[in-house]
Structure formats: structure tokens, C-alpha cells
Amino acid sequence: MYISVRKNSLSAKWALNIFTSMLFACSPAAVSAINNQYDALIIEARKGNTQPALTWFSENTDLNNNQIADWLQISAWSGQDHQVVEIYNRYRNHHLPVRGYAAVAIAYRNLQQWQKSLALWQKVVSQEPQNKDYRRGQILTLADAGKYDEALNKLQQLKREYPDNANLLAEAYIYKLSGRHQDELLAITESLPASASPVRYSPEYVQALRNNQLSAVIDDTHLTPDVRADIHAELVRLSFMPTRSENERYDISDRALALYAELEAQWKNNPDVIQQYQRIQIDHLGALLTRDRYKEAIAHYQRIKHSVDVIPPWAQYWVASAYLRDHQPEKAQAMMTALFYHQDQLVAGLSEEESADLFYSHLESENYSSALTVTQHTLNTTPAYRRIMGSPLAIPNDKWLQSYSFLSAISQYGNDLPHAEALTHDLASKAPGNQGLRIDYASVLQARGLPRAAETELKKAEVLEPGNITLEVEQAWTALTLQEWQQAKVLTEDVVTRKPQDPAVQRLQRAVDVHDLAELRVAGSVGLDSDGPDNGNHDVNLTSVVYSPPINENWRGFAGFGFADGQFSEGKGIVRDWLTGVEWRSRDLWWEAEFSGRYFNHETKPGARLSGWYDFNDNWRIGTEFERISHRVPLRAMKNGITGNSAQAYLRWYQNERRQYTGGWAFTDFSDGNERNEAFISGQERVWSSPNLIVDFQPSIWYGQNTKKDTPYYNPEKTLDIVPAFEVNHLLWRNYENSWQQTFSAGVGTSWQKNYGTDLITQVGYGQRVAWNDVIDAGATLRWEKRPYDGDREHNLYVEFDMTFKF
Structure with a gap:
């Protein structure tokens, strides 16, 4: 059609009507007989069933010029503008009837290829200058192309030759596109019949009044309170309809809200319009909803629910939608359940939006069974394809697709x-x-x-x-x-x-x-009971780091403090750290450079660290760290004045959230001449998942060897640990970004140490973690383990904790 590029705009519907008669007036049949197969196809196409004719054309290559023109017109009727252009390009060397070129001009206009359309319109009009529909097509295409003056000149000539209302509507269309809204209003006013009542004016006339800021002409003394309430309701209904942009939709909502404010001031204390006043109060809920003012919609509902006689179901649905978008899914679920269920069965005929809101009210309330009920109901009652009256083609059913989106969402929420x-x-x-x-x-x-x-x-x-x-x-x-x-x-x-x-x-x-906030990280552990030689008794480790807000997007500075102490047979070991540094974060790359001052054994030594990783893709990451006065040196060694420098590297393979493995190597060069090499492989395999429970298998292998014996710290010559473990995460509560979960872990493995044989390792842990409002993530875990040290199995009971706080 001539204006299919604007067919979703109410303000352009009248322009569509200008040429409707033209498209059906020109006969596509080149022969007069109606009893042969070809004519039957053409007659069927006129009725709206274009596919049989299009199929016939595609299967026959020996077409005369009239048949080619028929093909072009029928393709245009079916809305296949690209096919019209393709056919035309195939037969463009043929001398076609004028109606064929007109169909191509229409297709080019629908495709917004104004210059090509205008070139064909010029050809069509030159061959049939008496056809006023062709001339109007040329004029409106000129307006679409922004050639307003030329379009108006040609239109004035056409008006002199063929005066009718279609020309006035075309004139209003040109003025509207050119922003001459006063002239637009004049042209539409002249097109109205003399007996027309203002109440029955077309939407195009109403829009012209609004374009000229003359809404008062409609909304003031000319109308009864019932009609004024109808205008407010219509604005609210329009605000729910799709528009070309968000701003257009908001504009409609704003007009409805402005009209409500005006009417409320006039009607609030007027007993003569109490029914109309209650109507606009109810409709006001919809305007607030479409303007995304959810809290105000809820507050307005709370104010009027006891003063309005009846709040209809569609208005209650608006309120439930506001609750859902305001992150109050339980209240939304309660209201929608009352609206959309009858004796525990879903009512029929829910729209896509209603089904979606009901579904997500269940899902975001953690009510998975009801969410699945909605999904299955939609799948069972909705065909994959639907038919439109007048069209022989079946088209995909969006509601059926929606049900599969529901299934996907359930799977995501259900892990x-x-x-x-x-x-x-x-x-x-x-x-x-x-x-x-x-x-x-x-x-x-x-x-x-x-x-x-x-x-x-x-x-x-x-x-x-x-x-x-x-x-x-x-x-x-x-x-x-x-x-x-x-x-x-x-x-x-x-x-x-x-x-x-x-x-x-x-x-x-x-x-x-x-x-963009600053960030505080705190992590550490506290020993409760230990008889092992590695950590000492009642050991405490704490590290706290404060990161600045981002600087030039990728940089952050940081500073921190840490300490560690523990009681050993030779006395108490104490380490204090002051540190500062910079962090870089960009695509595929992260690194930190840190300078520290480490106080231990009554002296302070400067330390440094460089850490980083690089992502090759979603699956592979390589990382490394170099450290002077390394934290890998045990506290007991530092108590005895021994330090060390370290280097490590690791490679991580990540398949997805259900499987990943990391392998690494670390080297520590102690100041007492000892050299320690360590290698490890650890992994994670998900073995069970449900909405509130996740079970992961976490195997690990660690190997270490040292070159020096008889050190004051635990220093086995060679040792190998193999520990398969399981971790269970149980979600106790969740509300959007806020959650509370508990974690259970347990592992049983073996440890081999040279000259001491193999013995059992057992590990058990229980912890809880809280995430709150995107700025707090904190957890603590109580761990107990028992493992061999130089052939003797000794235990360690301690608490690990960590917290991230953004401020």
C-alpha cells in the first residue's frame, strides 16, 4: 500500500484510505473470460487469497506483459514489496502496462526508496496524466522524500482539475510531515462534512488539534462529563498501545495524567459527577503504570480502594503489574491468582502480557510449581501457528513462543x-x-x-x-x-x-x-583448636584492602593492612603488613602491582607483588604471580627470621558453570636455602542442581617437594595429597539481589609423605553467606580437618571469613 511504512501510526490511517480504491479499481486481469483457470486465480486473489496466483506465476516462465503486471499487482496486494522489486528487475526490459509500474512505485515507497519510487511515478503519470490516484501517489511520495513545496504545487494543480476530499487529506498529510500544523488543521477541517458533530470528529482531526495545542477545544465546554471521562479513558488505552518510540508512548501517558489532574480539581468535591470522578480515578492507575510510576500507582490504589464502589478486574491487574515491577512479587501473585484462576484452574483467553505477568509473579515469588502450571497451560492450549482471516498462510504464534521462553526462564531460575x-x-x-x-x-x-x-x-x-x-x-x-x-x-x-x-x-x-563505588575487602581466619605444626595454636590471619573508585575507567588504587599471629613452641609469631598498589581491569586482562612493608621478628622489610591473568576466550585463562617476601612462606618460618620469594602460574579451563579445572605450579625460594616446588590440579563437576540446592564434586591433587631438611617449619621432603570432596549449597532465601545461603562440604582423601607412608585426610565444613543490595557479600565457614604431619594425624579447627563492601 502507499503508506505501509507508516501503517502502525493512527495519524496516518487516513492517508492509507486515499489509495485503497485505486488498488482495487484497476483490474489485474488482461482477459475478460471468467471461466478459465487463470481468471479464477485472479478473482481469488482479489478476494484476498493471493497465494494460488503467486504460486502459478512462480511456476510459469512464459508470461506476457499483462500477466507480469498482474504478478506485480498481486504481489503488492500480499504485501511482498521485496518480491515486487525482484519481479520488476527480472522483467524491467519489458514494456509493461502502466498499472504494473504503479505497483512497483508503491513497493519502492513502502521500502522508503523514495527516488526510485518517484522515477516510476513520473513514468506512470506521463503515460496516464488523467489518473488522479497515480498523481496523488506521486505527490505523497514527494512529501515522504521531503520535497514539500513540489508536492504542494502538484497538489494544487490536481485540486483545480479534480476537487475532492481525498486531495484535502493529502494536503493535510503534506503539512503534517513538513511541520506546518496550522495548515494541517485547516485542511482536515475543510475535509469534514458540514454536518459533522465535534464529538464524532476523526482521530486525525483530534491529533491536528493537539498538534496545534488546541486540546481545550475538545476537552472543555463542548463535551459532557461522560465524554470527558471517555477521552481520559481513551488516552489511557492508547498509552498501552505500541508506538514508534518510547517518547511517543510517554507523551500519551503524560496527556492522560495532565487531563486527570485537571478533571480531579474540577470534580473532586462535585457530587453531580461522582460516577465520572470514580472512573477517572480508576483509569488514573493505568496512566501511572504506563508512565512507569509504579510506586505512585500502588499508593493511588491504596487511597481509592475503599472510596471507589468497584475496582474492575482490569484495573486490579494494573495494580498487580505495578506490584510486580516494584519488586513486590508476593503481592502481585496474590492479586493475579485471584484474577486469573477459577477453582485452581487458569481461566482461558489470557493475553500474552497477562500470561507473562502471572508467570513472573509466580517465578519471582519462588513458586516454581505454579510457574510451571502457567507454562504447561499455555503450551497445551496454544497452537504453534495461527491463521488470519483473508490470508491462506499460517503465521507463527507469538504466544506459543512465549511459553517456551517461560520454560527457559524456569530452567534458569531452577539452576x-x-x-x-x-x-x-x-x-x-x-x-x-x-x-x-x-x-x-x-x-x-x-x-x-x-x-x-x-x-x-x-x-x-x-x-x-x-x-x-x-x-x-x-x-x-x-x-x-x-x-x-x-x-x-x-x-x-x-x-x-x-x-x-x-x-x-x-x-x-x-x-x-x-x-563506580569504592570497595573494602576483608578476609581471614581464626584458629580455634589445633595441634598441627603448620599453623600454631590460636592463629589469626587478617587482610583488609580498600580500593578507590575507578580512575579513567580501568585503574583503581588500593591500600591495606594485614596481620598474622600464632603460638608456637618457640614463642609467638607475629607479622604485620602495610600495603599499597594499583589495579588494572580491561577486556581480557587484569593485573595488580603492590608494594608492602612487612614487619616480623622485630624488623621491617620491603615486599612487592605482581599478579595478573589473561583470558584467551570464554574457556581458557592463564594467570601468574610474583612476590618478594612472599605470603607463601609459613608464619613459623618468619618467626624464625626466614623469608622467601615466590613465583607461580596457573592455567584454567572453564567449560561452563558445571565444569572447570585448574592446574598450576608454584616455586618458593626460602632465605635459608630451601627451595619448594608445588603443583596442583583442582576441579569442579556439578552433579545435582535444583532451584534451591546445588551439589558439586570437587576433586583436588596437590604435590609438594622441598630441598632442605631439618628446618624450624614443617617442610616435608616430598608429599602428595589426593582429596575428592563434595560441596552442597542450599539457598535459604532470595529476593532479587538479596540472598542467604548455607554451605556444607566434606572430603575424604589420602596423604602420602616420603619416609612416613600414606594416611587418611578428612575434611568437614559448614558456612553461611549473605548478599545484600549489590554492595555487601559476606560469609563465614567453620572448618575441621584431620591429616598426617610426619606420620602423626593431627587436627585443625578454624573459622574462615570474608566480606566485600562497596561504598
Whole structure:
């Protein structure tokens, strides 16, 4: 159609009507007989069933010019603009009937290829200058191309030759595009029949009044309170409809809110309009919801629920949606359950949005069984394809796709990420033109710790609609994971500017704000009971480091303090550390350089550390650390005046959250001449996962050897530890970014020491961890282990703790 590029805009519907008659007036049949097969196909195409004719054309190559023109027109009727252009390019050397070139001009206009469209319109009009529909097509395309003056000149000539209302509507269209809203209003007013009542004016006329800031003409004395309440309700309904931009939708909401404020001031204490006043109070909930003012919608509901006679179900649904977006899923779930269940059965006919809100109210309330019920109900009652009246083609059913998105979300919340990945990958690969499915797939990859793979998928999705807010939010999260700080901030600033009240946008903004905070890290351990030679009795270790906010995105400075002490047979060992340094964080790379002053054995020595890692891809990382006056030297050695320097390297392979292994080597050069070499392999295999419980198998192998004997610290010549262990993480409570979990761990292995044989190692641990508001992550674990030292099994009971606080 002539204006299909604007067919979603209410303000352009009248322009669509200008040429409807033209498309059906010109007969596509070149022959007059109606009893042969070809004519039957053409007649069927006129009725809307275009596919049989299109199939016939595609199967027949020997077509005359009239048949080619028929093919072009029928393809245009079916909305296949690209196919129209392809057919035209194939037969462009033919001398076609004028109607064929007109169909191609329409297709080029729909594709916004204005110059090509205008070139064909010129050809069409030159051959049939008396056809006013062709001339209007040329005029409107000139307006689309921004050639307003030329379009108006041609229109004035057409009006002189063929005066009718269609010309006035075309004139209003040109004025609207050129921003001449006063002239737009005049043209539309002249097109109205003389007997028209203001109440029955078209939406185009109402929009013209609003473009001229003349809403009072409609909303004041001309209308009854019922009609004014209807106008407010209509604005609210329009605010829920898709628009070309977020700002347009917000504009409608703002007009509804402004009208509500005006009417409330007039009607609040007027007993004659109490019914209308209650209506606008209820409709006000919808305007607040579409303006993303969720807290205000909830507060307004609390104010009116006892004063309004009846709050209808659709308004209660608005309130439930506000509760859900305000992170109060339990209240949302209670309201939606009352609305959408009847005797524990889901009611039929829920819209996509209603199904989604009900589903996520269950899911975010940790009610997985009900979320699964909604999903299964949708799958069982929704076909994969649906048909539109008048079209022979079946199209994919978005609601059916939504149910599979629900399955993916359940799998993610339930810690079954492999299933979530399989679902989203299958959907995205089968529907490459569906941007939302591609974004869902990328989100699962990100959740699995594969940000680069997610980034690739998001780049594919970007081709379809680069400005999609959901896409940009997901790209920003991926950028944060990849330490692409500048990219994350640019994307975040864009979505915050466009949709600041959206919960997903606010969540992203919170993450960026937290990234820009200073950070305190505290970690350590306290020995409760030990008879081993390694740690001493009642040992205490503590390290605290404060990081500055980011400097030039990638840099942070830090400073800290640490100490360690323990009681040995030769006395108490004490170490005090003062440290300062810088940290660098960028894509694929992290490193820290630290300078420290270490006080021990009544003297202070300068220490230094350089640590770093590099990611080759999502799966492989290499890391290293070099340290002078190393922390790898035992406290007992430093008590006896022995220090050391160390170097270590490791290689990590990460498949996904369910499997990873790390192998490393460390060398420590002691000041007493001892050289210690250590090698290790550790891994993690997930053996069980459910929404609240995760069980991991954690095997580890450690080998160490020393070159010197008879040292004052524990220093076995050669030793090998093999300890398979299990760790169980149990989620006790979760509310969005806040969580509380407990951890159980246990391991049984063997330790071999040269000259002392093999003995048993047993380990048990219990801990709890709390995460709060993105700024606090703290945990403590009580551990007990028993292992051999020089052939004697000795125990160690201690508490480990760590905390990260951003401020």
C-alpha cells in the first residue's frame, strides 16, 4: 500500500484510505473470460487469497506483459514489496502496462526508496496524466522524500482539475510531515462534512488539534462529563498501545495524567459527577503504570480502594503489574491468582502480557510449581501457528513462543542452565528473524559464564533493531562482565535517557553505579583448636584492602593492612603488613602491582607483588604471580627470621558453570636455602542442581617437594595429597539481589609423605553467606580437618571469613 511504512501510526490511517480504491479499481486481469483457470486465480486473489496466483506465476516462465503486471499487482496486494522489486528487475526490459509500474512505485515507497519510487511515478503519470490516484501517489511520495513545496504545487494543480476530499487529506498529510500544523488543521477541517458533530470528529482531526495545542477545544465546554471521562479513558488505552518510540508512548501517558489532574480539581468535591470522578480515578492507575510510576500507582490504589464502589478486574491487574515491577512479587501473585484462576484452574483467553505477568509473579515469588502450571497451560492450549482471516498462510504464534521462553526462564531460575541453553538455542536458530529469541539465548550464555559467546549472539540480534532497549540492556550487562566499562556506560546512559523508570533499566543503572563505588575487602581466619605444626595454636590471619573508585575507567588504587599471629613452641609469631598498589581491569586482562612493608621478628622489610591473568576466550585463562617476601612462606618460618620469594602460574579451563579445572605450579625460594616446588590440579563437576540446592564434586591433587631438611617449619621432603570432596549449597532465601545461603562440604582423601607412608585426610565444613543490595557479600565457614604431619594425624579447627563492601 502507499503508506505501509507508516501503517502502525493512527495519524496516518487516513492517508492509507486515499489509495485503497485505486488498488482495487484497476483490474489485474488482461482477459475478460471468467471461466478459465487463470481468471479464477485472479478473482481469488482479489478476494484476498493471493497465494494460488503467486504460486502459478512462480511456476510459469512464459508470461506476457499483462500477466507480469498482474504478478506485480498481486504481489503488492500480499504485501511482498521485496518480491515486487525482484519481479520488476527480472522483467524491467519489458514494456509493461502502466498499472504494473504503479505497483512497483508503491513497493519502492513502502521500502522508503523514495527516488526510485518517484522515477516510476513520473513514468506512470506521463503515460496516464488523467489518473488522479497515480498523481496523488506521486505527490505523497514527494512529501515522504521531503520535497514539500513540489508536492504542494502538484497538489494544487490536481485540486483545480479534480476537487475532492481525498486531495484535502493529502494536503493535510503534506503539512503534517513538513511541520506546518496550522495548515494541517485547516485542511482536515475543510475535509469534514458540514454536518459533522465535534464529538464524532476523526482521530486525525483530534491529533491536528493537539498538534496545534488546541486540546481545550475538545476537552472543555463542548463535551459532557461522560465524554470527558471517555477521552481520559481513551488516552489511557492508547498509552498501552505500541508506538514508534518510547517518547511517543510517554507523551500519551503524560496527556492522560495532565487531563486527570485537571478533571480531579474540577470534580473532586462535585457530587453531580461522582460516577465520572470514580472512573477517572480508576483509569488514573493505568496512566501511572504506563508512565512507569509504579510506586505512585500502588499508593493511588491504596487511597481509592475503599472510596471507589468497584475496582474492575482490569484495573486490579494494573495494580498487580505495578506490584510486580516494584519488586513486590508476593503481592502481585496474590492479586493475579485471584484474577486469573477459577477453582485452581487458569481461566482461558489470557493475553500474552497477562500470561507473562502471572508467570513472573509466580517465578519471582519462588513458586516454581505454579510457574510451571502457567507454562504447561499455555503450551497445551496454544497452537504453534495461527491463521488470519483473508490470508491462506499460517503465521507463527507469538504466544506459543512465549511459553517456551517461560520454560527457559524456569530452567534458569531452577539452576538447569543446560536445558535453558538448549531451548533458547533451538528457538533462536529456527526463527533467526526474531530478535527477542536471540536476546534470550544470549542471556542464557551470559548466565553460564560465556560472555563472549553472548556478545556474538547480541551482535547478530543488533542487525534486526539496533535501538531495542532489551538488546541494549543485555549488551551493557555483557560489557560489564567483559570489563568493557566505557561501552557499558554508554549503553546504560542511552537506555536510562529513553526509559528511566523501566525496572530492567534501573537494575542496570544500579550495577553501573555500584561499579563506580569504592570497595573494602576483608578476609581471614581464626584458629580455634589445633595441634598441627603448620599453623600454631590460636592463629589469626587478617587482610583488609580498600580500593578507590575507578580512575579513567580501568585503574583503581588500593591500600591495606594485614596481620598474622600464632603460638608456637618457640614463642609467638607475629607479622604485620602495610600495603599499597594499583589495579588494572580491561577486556581480557587484569593485573595488580603492590608494594608492602612487612614487619616480623622485630624488623621491617620491603615486599612487592605482581599478579595478573589473561583470558584467551570464554574457556581458557592463564594467570601468574610474583612476590618478594612472599605470603607463601609459613608464619613459623618468619618467626624464625626466614623469608622467601615466590613465583607461580596457573592455567584454567572453564567449560561452563558445571565444569572447570585448574592446574598450576608454584616455586618458593626460602632465605635459608630451601627451595619448594608445588603443583596442583583442582576441579569442579556439578552433579545435582535444583532451584534451591546445588551439589558439586570437587576433586583436588596437590604435590609438594622441598630441598632442605631439618628446618624450624614443617617442610616435608616430598608429599602428595589426593582429596575428592563434595560441596552442597542450599539457598535459604532470595529476593532479587538479596540472598542467604548455607554451605556444607566434606572430603575424604589420602596423604602420602616420603619416609612416613600414606594416611587418611578428612575434611568437614559448614558456612553461611549473605548478599545484600549489590554492595555487601559476606560469609563465614567453620572448618575441621584431620591429616598426617610426619606420620602423626593431627587436627585443625578454624573459622574462615570474608566480606566485600562497596561504598
